[in-house]
Amino acid sequence: MVSESGSALAHPLPGAVGLSHLTAYDWEAADAVCGGSPHLHLVCTEAYVVTGGRGAVQTLSPDGYRDIPLEPGSVAWFTPGTVHRMVQGGGLRVTVLMQNSGLPEAGDAVFTFPPEVLADPERYAAAAVLPPGTGAEVAAVARRRRDLAVEGYLDLRKALVAGDAEPFLAFQRAAAALVRTRVPVWRELWRTGALATAERTGAQLDALAAGEPSYLGDATARRAAPTRLEGFGMCGRRDEYTLPGTTVV
Template sequence: MVSGPQPPGLAHPLPGAVGLSHLSAYDWEAADGVCGGSPHLHLVCTEAYVVTGGRGAVQTLSPHGYREIPLRAGSIAWFTPGTVHRMVQGGDLRITVLMQNSGLPEAGDAVLTFPPEVLADPGRYADAAALPPGTGPETEAAARRRRDLAVDGYLGLREALVAGDAGPYREFQWAAARLVRHKVPTWRALWRAGALATAERTGAQLDALADGDPAYLDEATAHEAAPSRLGGFGMCGRRDEYDLPGTTAPHRGR
């Protein structure tokens, strides 16, 4: 039971203006016999996996080549913008995801590794990436189709990169950038209101302390949030989501 006066609303984001969700990795087998999620990259957000249970791996493509990072309870892995990543199920893999720039992923800062002909057509890409609302069989079937299409493109990128040809991987990065370019003004506004404002607040607090004036501490308070959706179909797995300050909508499809 919570007692005492409550804050009027969630005026502050999570520490560092990060986003947070929980994932249970898909156990659907893909064309290469591997069970897991939909490979994709982020354009401006670093993502971190904090493994809370089970085991598995995250496969990554970067200018350094192909890598598979083992995941087990207690381990952490993170990847910077432009890194293609694919979560792989090894047995009851469960992860807490921390996402830089809360609000930007919700606004589309992720591009799936669909084949080049899909990436070249924004309308076709949007249709292939969209999921019906809800968590029923129709949504699950669409999520599996989306995953399979992303794996199709991903396997070609990985094969070329392993063979020493980074061309297809870099072409995918450029195609991804073209797809999201029109979203940048919205992202910039979200960043200014979220991550940038949070950093600037810290600067103002440091200035106040340097001046010997800790009056801002009178604003101290606590916040709480509960899951806004359980078991949704994300890119990597079944997803528990939160509506948090700095986000404009839940992580639909992430």
């Protein structure tokens, strides 16, 4: 029998990953492209599993600019430090898998705001935060946030395409400086989440090698449903799950 509990589940998802569902924004930006807010993660790899519609993800990294098509069944992922921008092509819907569940929700993401905003932590925080709720007022703030991120992103992309990587590298350095004080919190989330999950596997392998599989007596199944629907994420409208290790905001 599959057990159905509340949000405080006893076990994390495989690998202690985070999970959400996104419908890409259809708001048109300054470059006539509809989509989300460009940003990067500092220590987490992110994956898109496309479940519907069409679109793309634009990425910036030291190896240049890429425009990766997205269609049902395709998977795209990007490592820490890669700027990514989800582009809406028509009904684009993705399931998002995030490394190190809990860290992205605790601030492991930095928007590509212009340099003068990145240089001022208070100004950055004011531009990045959203009010609570899911109504029109929140949508307007989320759209302004997206537009500011696209403004900085387009400058980074222009320079990178022209062969000048320094603005992009400067953005990475500024992003790292912004989040530096959060590292102790992230380290604890990682220690009790992803690291603990990996160490548990090691203990299970040790038990099997010793011929002592008694830990299998704790076998169970779990079920979870979204705990917030149609929230405003960085890339689009977001259905979220409160799972072990996550700090949904």
